[in-house]
Amino acid sequence: MAEEGQRPIVVKKIKKGGGHHGGAWKIAYADFVTAMMAFFLLMWLLGSTAKGDLQGIAEYFKTPLKVAMAGGSGSGDSSSVLQGGGRDLTRKDGQLQNGEEASPRRVNMPTAASMQAAQAELERMELARLKALKQRIEEAIEARPALKQFRKQLLLDITTEGLRIQIVDEQNRPMFALAKAELQPYTREILLEIGHFLNDMPNRISLSGHTDATPYASGEKYYSNWELSADRANASRRALVAGGMDEVKLLRVVGLSSAVLFDKEDPFNPVNRRISIIVMNKKAEESALKDGGTIEVTSGAQVRQELGSASAR
Structure with a gap:
């Protein structure tokens, strides 16, 4: 029993390896890498941010609540690094304001003012061509003896419809045979010459025949001034075409009898017997193509003025 009490006690200790410090270093390294990434990201942002945005960032960190509530640079600015307070709806990207939906691209259409200016320029150029x-016709009349002797019977003027050429009768020199649609030789010569000039212009032509108020003995039932004026207008049309005018240029050929008198004060004045040729401007042409086209009417005062200027030539 005594021997058993003196047996040695052996205690076994397990020695753990102490060559490593566990996984604590990994956490520290991860924190270091994260810090370095944050640092380089901050450097990149500071280097690529405009000066105004940097001021906004600084303002945000000074008073973040104020900037977030009031907006402005650094908070509402869409180009700011820190977005606070929502988008600034007053900022525009190009021509589009924030808060607006993109609309289809507008096509630059001519304005009413530009169209009116273009129309006025076209009318000015057309008027210059008519003048x-x-x-040219006046110079041809003066240069040719065969036409110069009839210059008192040729009245040229610019009206609201265009260039008007009127060939009027004189007491002793009528354009047509008495009460007939037969052209006198000199009238035909005048029309042949005018037809040559008219073909040089692109404008359309209006042709009307007129008589005085002297009625036919047979009255209105058979052959009246209406038929006579229309026949004389057509006889003049044939002479103009023979002179070189393209027939497709004619837009209107009418006989007006004595309805539109040259001299309203004297319906029997020989000057009322006439052929009126109008080189129409664009506006008059468009009006004639529509229902209700108008015909230029000359007043008695204009008649006396034109006859006086013709006699002075």
């Missing part, structure tokens, strides 16, 4: 034609 040049008037001058």
